[in-house]
Amino acid sequence: MCLLLLVSCSSLPQVVPDMQTQSEKSIQIKGGRGILSEEKSQAILDKLKSDKHDNNILDQHIAIESAITGSPLTSGNQVTLLIDGPATYASMQAAIRGARDHINMETYILEADDVGRQFADLLISKQKQGVQVNLIYDSVGTMSTPVEFFKPMTDAGINVLEFNPVNPAMTRKGWDVNQRDHRKLLVVDGVTAFVGGINISSVYSSGSFRSKKRAADASDIPWRDTQVRMDGPVAAEFQKLFLTTWETQHGPPLAKKNYFPPLPVKGTELVRAIGSSPDDPYSVIYATFISAIQHAQAQVYLTNAYFIPDPQLCQALKDAVRRGVDVRLILPAKSDSALVLYASRSFYSELLHAGIKIYERQDALLHAKTALIDGVWSSIGSTNLDWRSFVYNQEINAVILSPQFGSQMQTMFERDMSASHLITEQEWSERPVSDRIKEFGASLWARWL
Known part of the structure; x- marks a missing residue:
């Protein structure tokens, strides 16, 4: 009440x-x-x-x-429409593999399942290659994810920031448990950005337009979602939104990377x-x-x-x-x-x-x-x-x-x-x-x- x-x-x-x-x-x-x-x-x-x-x-x-x-x-x-999880994850992972300077990811849910581990392993691999990875996840959205899931990432040097922690011992100035970070954003090298409704979770592992026989199985119901990939100047505007969240959530100082590179015409x-x-x-x-x-x-x-x-x-x-x-x-x-x-x-x-x-x-x-x-x-x-x-x-x-x-x-x-x-x-x-x-x-x- x-x-x-x-x-x-x-x-x-x-x-x-x-x-x-x-x-x-x-x-x-x-x-x-x-x-x-x-x-x-x-x-x-x-x-x-x-x-x-x-x-x-x-x-x-x-x-x-x-x-x-x-x-x-x-x-x-250049704008690419991505329908459902498989197409979205393939495009996101390809962009991450191609990263040369930095990766900024912001998500509501990051689950410790097969898909979550795939992304975690990929991000750790890029961090070890010298690509700075900065990650924001929502505390409520990722409540079911064990804290231990993030330890290999932080040990590798990834900056991990929990948005409005539910744990009272970790609260920050301006904290409000009812204010949640529902964004799904990925910015790679400041030139490519993804937004949409897709979290990092195995529920998106299959496409939603399947045979009626398979879709009728209640235990195997697919999730229907949409994402968009944007290559070009608009990536800088999404980058600003990520960095603003990092600052307002009092994240640790970020490594000096080329967050705003020159952006040529892509489309x-x-x-x-x-x-x-x-x-x-x-x-x-x-x-x-x-x-x-x-x-x-x-x-x-x-x-x-x-x-x-x-x-x-x-x-x-x-x-x-x-x-x-x-x-x-x-x-x-x-x-x-x-x-x-x-x-x-x-x-x-x-x-x-x-x-x-x-x-x-x-x-x-x-x-x-x-x-x-x-x-x-x-x-x-x-x-x-x-x-x-x-x-x-x-x-x-x-x-x-x-x-x-x-x-x-x-x-x-x-x-x-x-x-x-x-x-x-x-x-x-x-x-x-x-x-x-x-x-x-x-x-x-x-x-x-």
Whole structure:
């Protein structure tokens, strides 16, 4: 009860649709050598536009995002969409093996299982080769991992930092047990960055699109998640977010490494790194989501593991439908938290009645946190659409403004949709009374889940 009273003071910002935006000409784009000139920025924006998309929609999302976040839009990035654990771990491990200067990793969960040991052994190997490894892990998220698991890493010279330790004897100034580091971030040599929803755990060892026979085995249910790899100038922005966390958590002094090397052009994508912390006045990621939805003109496609929306998010989704926007949600049919699952379902009636299409992903445990709006605005990160992510957690997302990358996101969304069950308002009205009772009970705890 005391904990609930302490966290009840937190709040979410009120985001209004007509908040001040910037004109396209005033938008600053950052390259590997700093802020680009207005002429170069304009040339990049012109090249980005596709004849297959409404250019005004892309212009609007770029302008709105710039006004909301205050973080730079970076050009010259190569962006790779990674679906599920096997593809993600293969790409991450390849980047780690290729590291020459340093590796910065930040994760919510790091388990002492096969996958966790693979990463630990690889990081130790690189540290012994002279590559400095700095690791941040969350105390609550990694509570089941024995302390002994980290000893070989520290013995090898890896800097290991526990975020907001649960152990009272290890508390730091500004410590709050309810504030957690939910980020999943890897930065290699300051030139490559990974973000998404994937922790370091063997639950991600298999892909989620498998034969029905195998997926029907409850003991072998795969996890469905998404990560993104970014090579190019945006890596510096994610690096800043990592180093800020290290500093605010009073980590030991870091070895003098080349954390901000020159960053040549790697691709053509515009990417924005967005981080939120409970120490901030409000969640920039939340404001970004609300604003993007409020200005959607054609589609809002959200895939999310823990969907417990606040009233403003619910209203933004319903208002979008009233404007003629196609709003679709892909949510879990199974979850690692029954309480969260029923709390999420307590919103179904309201949303279905408003005309929002809700799909539940079958034969996999959905853990992804992605969004696609108007085919040009994509988000991949650690942020769930719930109170905990927006108010109490430290989160991180990448926003990619690109019709080309949006096409890849659309394909991924449609693939998930084909493996999902569409819930109709009629079907939902006929669900058992026992489910309604569970939903009501879980909804009472929605803000603290």
